[in-house]
Amino acid sequence: MKYQIAVVKGDGIGPEIVTEAMAVLEKVGRKFGHEFAFQQVLAGGCSIDAHGVPLTEEAIQTCKAADSVLLGAVGGPKWDNVPSEKRPEKALLGLRAALGLFANLRPAQMHKALSAACPIKPEIIGDGFDILVCRELTGDVYFGAHGRRESDKGWGVVGYDDMNYSAFEVERIARRAFEMARVRSKKVTSVDKANVLETSRVWRETVTRVAADYPDVELGHMYVDNAAMQLVHNPGQFDVILTGNLFGDILSDEASMITGSIGMLPSASLNESGRGMYEPIHGSAPDIAGQGIANPIATILSCAMMLRYSFGLKAEADAIEAAVEKALDDGHRTRDLATPGEKAVSTHEMGEIIRGNL
Numbered sequence: 001m002k003y004q005i006a007v008v009k010g011d012g013i014g015p016e017i018v019t020e021a022m023a024v025l026e027k028v029g030r031k032f033g034h035e036f037a038f039q040q041v042l043a044g045g046c047s048i049d050a051h052g053v054p055l056t057e058e059a060i061q062t063c064k065a066a067d068s069v070l071l072g073a074v075g076g077p078k079w080d081n082v083p084s085e086k087r088p089e090k091a092l093l094g095l096r097a098a099l100g101l102f103a104n105l106r107p108a109q110m111h112k113a114l115s116a117a118c119p120i121k122p123e124i125i126g127d128g129f130d131i132l133v134c135r136e137l138t139g140d141v142y143f144g145a146h147g148r149r150e151s152d153k154g155w156g157v158v159g160y161d162d163m164n165y166s167a168f169e170v171e172r173i174a175r176r177a178f179e180m181a182r183v184r185s186k187k188v189t190s191v192d193k194a195n196v197l198e199t200s201r202v203w204r205e206t207v208t209r210v211a212a213d214y215p216d217v218e219l220g221h222m223y224v225d226n227a228a229m230q231l232v233h234n235p236g237q238f239d240v241i242l243t244g245n246l247f248g249d250i251l252s253d254e255a256s257m258i259t260g261s262i263g264m265l266p267s268a269s270l271n272e273s274g275r276g277m278y279e280p281i282h283g284s285a286p287d288i289a290g291q292g293i294a295n296p297i298a299t300i301l302s303c304a305m306m307l308r309y310s311f312g313l314k315a316e317a318d319a320i321e322a323a324v325e326k327a328l329d330d331g332h333r334t335r336d337l338a339t340p341g342e343k344a345v346s347t348h349e350m351g352e353i354i355r356g357n358l
C-alpha cells in the first residue's frame with residue numbers, strides 16, 4: 001500500500017529530527033511492504049524567509065491532499081520580531097484549521113529505562129504510568145469573542161474572552177476518547193470545572209450521555225484543580241484524560257513534564273476522517289539546532305502514532321515503539337537523556353540504532 005505524507009521539517013532542530021523519522025518510516029516500509037511517499041512543504045520561519053508568509057496556500061493544499069502530515073517544529077528567535085499575524089506559529093494554527101483537526105492526543109508514558117529522569121519520587125510512581133491526554137482543539141475560551149471594554153466600576157480596562165462549548169463539539173471529542181480507551185485500559189477521566197462553569201456543566205452532561213454507548217469503558221469525572229494535583233500525587237490512576245482546550249493545554253504539559261524528558265513525547269491531532277498531523281510536543285530548540293545532538297525519539301514516536309491512528313498499521317506502530325524501547329533499554333542516550341559523564345549518541349546515531357532494532 002502507498003501512503004502520501006506531507007512533511008514539514010520546519011525550523012531549528014526540525015530538519016534534523018524529521019530526517020531521522022523519515023528514514024525510520026522508510027525502514028518500516030521495506031520491512032512490512034508499504035511505500036511512504038514524502039512531499040516536503042515549507043511552513044513556519046523557513047516559509048517566511050522563502051515566501052514572506054508562514055504558510056502558503058500551496059503548502060495548505062499539499063497537506064490537505066496528503067494522507068497525513070509529519071511536522072518537526074516551527075519558530076525561533078530569528079522571527080520573534082515579525083508582526084503577530086506573520087509569526088511562524090501561525091502556520092500551525094493555519095494547518096489545524098485547514099485540516100479540521102479537533103482531537104489532540106498526547107501520550108505521557110514513563111519509559112522504565114528513564115525512570116531516573118522522572119521528577120516524581122519512585123514510591124509514588126510505582127509501576128509507572130501510561131496516560132493519554134485527549135484534548136479538544138477547536139472550541140473553548142480560545143475561540144470565543146475576545147475584546148476589551150471599560151469597567152463599569154471604574155476599575156480601568158477589562159479584558160474578556162468568551163468561553164463556550166457546543167454539545168456537538170463535546171460529543172465528537174468524547175467519542176474519540178472512549179474509542180481510544182477501548183483499546184487501552186478502558187477508563188476515561190473527564191476533566192472539567194462543573195462546580196463553577198456552565199460550559200463545564202454542558203461538557204459533563206454530554207460526556208455522561210455519550211458514555212452510555214460505551215458500557216465497557218469506566219467513566220469518572222474530576223475537577224481540573226484536583227486533576228492537576230492527582231497527576232503528581234498518583235499518575236498511575238489515569239488511563240485516558242478527556243478534557244477541553246484550555247484545561248487540556250495545561251494538563252497535557254503537566255503530564256509531559258512528569259515523564260521527565262521533553263524530547264521523548266509525540267502527539268497527534270486528528271480530524272473527523274482520521275487523517276492527522278503528527279509532531280513532537282517540543283519546539284524547535286534553537287539553542288541546540290544544527291549541532292546534531294537533538295533527540296529524534298519524539299518525532300519517531302509521532303510516526304508510530306501516524307501508522308496506528310491514521311493508517312491502521314498497528315503491528316508497524318508496535319515495531320517502532322519496541323525499537324525505541326530497546327534502544328533505551330540498551331542504554332543509548334542522546335545528550336538530553338544522558339546523566340552527567342554518560343556518553344551520549346548523536347541525533348543520527350540514535351536514528352540508526354532505532355532502525356537497526358527494527
Ligand code: NAD
Nearest residue numbers: 073074075076077263282283284285286287288294295336
Ligand atoms: P523548546 O521545546 O524548543 O525547547 C525547550 C528546551 O528543551 C530547550 O532547552 C531545548 O534545547 C530542549 N529540547 C526541546 N526539544 C528537544 C529535543 N528533541 N532534544 C533535546 N532537547 C530538546 O521550547 P522553547 O525554547 O520554548 O521554544 C523554541 C521555539 O520553538 C520558539 O520559537 C517556540 O515558539 C517554538 N515552538 C514551536 C512548537 C511547534 O512547532 N509545535 C512548539 C513549542 C515551541
